[in-house]
Amino acid sequence: MKISRKVFTVCLGINLPFWVSVASAMEADSVYQVQDVELCDSVRMDSVVSRQLFVTDSLQLDIAESPQRRPWLAGAEVVGTNALFHIITRYIIHEDYAQITWSSIKNNFKTGFLWDNDKFNTNLFFHPYQGGLYFNCARSNGLNFWQSAPYALFGSSIWELFLELQPPSTNDIISTTLGGMALGEVSYRLSSIALNGRARGWNRFAHEAVGLVLNPVRGVNRLITGEAWRIGPRYVDRAATVPFYFQFDTGYRILDCSDSQPNRSKHIGFVGFNMVYNDPFEIDGNEPFEHFTARMTLNLFSRQPAIGEANICASIWGKEHDYKNGNELFAGIFQNYNYYDSESFAEEVSHTPFRIAETVSYGPGVLYRAKVGANNSLLLNGFVSGIVLGGSLSDYFQFHDRDYNMGSGYSVRVNGLFSLHQKVGLYLAFENYHIFTWKGYEQKDYTHIDQNYLNAQGDVGNARLQRLNFRASFSVAPQLSIAAETDWYRRKTHYKYYPDVRSDTFEFRLMLSYHI
Numbered sequence: 001m002k003i004s005r006k007v008f009t010v011c012l013g014i015n016l017p018f019w020v021s022v023a024s025a026m027e028a029d030s031v032y033q034v035q036d037v038e039l040c041d042s043v044r045m046d047s048v049v050s051r052q053l054f055v056t057d058s059l060q061l062d063i064a065e066s067p068q069r070r071p072w073l074a075g076a077e078v079v080g081t082n083a084l085f086h087i088i089t090r091y092i093i094h095e096d097y098a099q100i101t102w103s104s105i106k107n108n109f110k111t112g113f114l115w116d117n118d119k120f121n122t123n124l125f126f127h128p129y130q131g132g133l134y135f136n137c138a139r140s141n142g143l144n145f146w147q148s149a150p151y152a153l154f155g156s157s158i159w160e161l162f163l164e165l166q167p168p169s170t171n172d173i174i175s176t177t178l179g180g181m182a183l184g185e186v187s188y189r190l191s192s193i194a195l196n197g198r199a200r201g202w203n204r205f206a207h208e209a210v211g212l213v214l215n216p217v218r219g220v221n222r223l224i225t226g227e228a229w230r231i232g233p234r235y236v237d238r239a240a241t242v243p244f245y246f247q248f249d250t251g252y253r254i255l256d257c258s259d260s261q262p263n264r265s266k267h268i269g270f271v272g273f274n275m276v277y278n279d280p281f282e283i284d285g286n287e288p289f290e291h292f293t294a295r296m297t298l299n300l301f302s303r304q305p306a307i308g309e310a311n312i313c314a315s316i317w318g319k320e321h322d323y324k325n326g327n328e329l330f331a332g333i334f335q336n337y338n339y340y341d342s343e344s345f346a347e348e349v350s351h352t353p354f355r356i357a358e359t360v361s362y363g364p365g366v367l368y369r370a371k372v373g374a375n376n377s378l379l380l381n382g383f384v385s386g387i388v389l390g391g392s393l394s395d396y397f398q399f400h401d402r403d404y405n406m407g408s409g410y411s412v413r414v415n416g417l418f419s420l421h422q423k424v425g426l427y428l429a430f431e432n433y434h435i436f437t438w439k440g441y442e443q444k445d446y447t448h449i450d451q452n453y454l455n456a457q458g459d460v461g462n463a464r465l466q467r468l469n470f471r472a473s474f475s476v477a478p479q480l481s482i483a484a485e486t487d488w489y490r491r492k493t494h495y496k497y498y499p500d501v502r503s504d505t506f507e508f509r510l511m512l513s514y515h516i
Contacts, residue, residue, distance in 0.1 A: 061241055062234040064197060069142035077137035077217065078155040085130075086163050097165045104165050113160070114455040115439065116169040117400040124179075124357040124391050125307060125339055127172050131156060131180015132187055136217040139188045145181070145288040152180040166452040171406055174389045178360040182312050182337045185289045189277060191215035192239040195222075197232040204229065245276040249483075251511025255304075257345060257353045258504045264345040269300035270308065272511070280367050281328040285318035288335075305341040312337040313383065316362070327370040336361040336385050336411070338433070340465070340489075342505075353505035354489045355393035355404055356433050356465040358411055361385040372418070379417040386410055390435045392463035395493065395501045397440075400451040405458025407437040415469075425483075427471040436462040440496075461495040479516065485509040 090098035116123070134155030138148035156176035160168035191214040196207045208228045212219025222228040235241050249272035256265045273296045280291040292314035299308045318332020338358040344351055363385030370378045387409045394405045415429035440460035466489070473483035487507040494500050 063238060064233040064236050067142040071143060074138040074141040074143060074151055078134050078151050081133055081137060082155060082158050082163060100163060100165055105162055108161050108168050111167040113168045113170040115171055115457055117402040117451050117454060119401040120355055120391060120404050121305060121341060123171055124175060124359045127175045128179030128183045128359060131176035132184030133217050135180050135184030136188055136215055140218040140221045145185055149181050153177045171389060175359050179337060182335050186292060186294055186312055187215045189239045189289060191218050192237050193244060195236045196234060197236055198234045242278040247274040247513055247515040249511045249513045251509055253507060253509045255353060256506045257351060266345045268302040268304055270297055272297045280330040281320050281369060285320060285332055288316045289314045291315045304343050308341055310339040330367040332365060334363060334365040334383060352393055354465060354491050357391045358387050358433055359390055360388040361411060375421045377419045381415050383413045387435060392435045394459050396498050397458045399454060405437040407435045407457050409435040423475050425473040429469040431467040433465045459495050461493060463493040466490045479514055481513045483511050483513055
């Protein structure tokens with residue numbers, strides 16, 4: 001699948017200003033009251049207020065009835081979404097791969113699925129995003145998480161087999177389907193929080209606009225059915241009533257790659273968005289994505305990729321346990337999505353610091369929360385995951401748009417947060433990603449090979465990215481804090497046919513954070 005990056009770049013450019021207004025559309029309703037209690041911080045949040053849970057003063061919430069299940073309409077919307085993408089790529093953008101014929105469709109079925117050569121962000125970020133759109137065609141029509149999953153597969157299969165000139169892609173069908181489930185469910189639940197059925201006038205417009213940006217398919221459905229302006233219950237579904245924590249960061253980061261010749265540093269502006277959805281120590285644990293954390297970093301004013309980082313860690317199933325001393329534990333199975341991207345520091349320097357993605361990943365995880373004295377808390381989290389599909393930077397494989405390897409492997413992530421008097425937060429984390437590339441070629445000269453039929457994951461070998469992160473934050477106001485953060489990235493890549501490569505990159509961030 002190769003939906004043009006231009007389409008998504010336009011969407012991102014439109015969406016970015018709305019992210020700033022998400023806070024206003026996610027404001028706590030009057031039935032909520034803020035309590036100062038501990039909240040699990042699985043992402044690198046400003047943790048000076050380590051938990052802000054919203055609790056109701058009444059058991060009776062104004063929640064809309066569950067929407068009617070419309071599976072056939074959901075399927076029609078998947079087909080319509082693909083038709084829209086095809087019209088854009090073929091008749092507006094004039095992409096070569098969209099110039100399909102009956103012969104190309106027949107050839108796709110005859111050839112079968114191959115590994116493709118699209119760009120890193122196309123294969124490992126934008127395809128899962130597109131899968132999330134297919135997924136939400138069903139989710140927005142009354143189907144639950146598991147019932148919506150086949151629609152992501154359905155949409156991806158249509159695109160791969162019928163709507164591209166090049167052969168269908170193995171990695172696309174995986175990332176679009178399984179990665180799309182993760183991004184799709186997160187966008188669905190975020191849009192539920194943003195929507196307000198009671199709002200009127202410009203306030204209603206703001207809520208619906210943010211909901212549309214967070215979940216375009218759901219937003220269009222609401223416009224078609226009239227729900228976008230119909231006055232009804234305050235909450236569109238139960239997903240809108242859960243406690244959440246949202247944080248907006250803006251600041252300055254410095255990347256320093258000690259292996260570049262000569263040694264160079266890159267100064268980058270950035271904005272970040274962080275989310276903790278629901279308290280994992282207060283849930284049943286039987287519903288997928290009943291608790292998740294999400295994070296995204298967008299780079300500004302630099303040659304670095306617009307999307308520098310994206311992370312999702314969501315519970316699929318789990319159980320909570322309360323200890324007699326007041327400590328709490330949650331253990332379960334998690335779906336993970338982690339994406340880190342960077343570019344070379346200058347045009348004359350070809351060295352890229354790091355690039356790795358854990359696009360489809362599942363595994364066990366443990367969350368632990370403990371009281372330390374009267375006003376302090378300690379949060380500890382650990383995750384071990386099997387990576388179904390991931391990608392890592394290659395130093396040798398340079399073919400068409402590809403400069404990275406794909407494969408499978410595992411990841412290990414541990415982190416801890418100490419909150420002192422709800423004023424100071426100290427966060428320490430270690431991440432290890434290990435991806436193995438199994439299917440590749442010894443030859444380096446691909447000149448005479450058709451890019452669409454290379455069918456290689458990349459250079460045979462394995463890549464390991466290790467990341468050590470420390471952050472200190474201090475609260476300067478009830479919803480405002482300042483923070484400093486440092487990161488160390490080490491990439492070690494072993495190649496079967498080429499010399500091994502090791503690279504070290506250091507990062508420093510200084511930021512201002514606003515949270516609700």
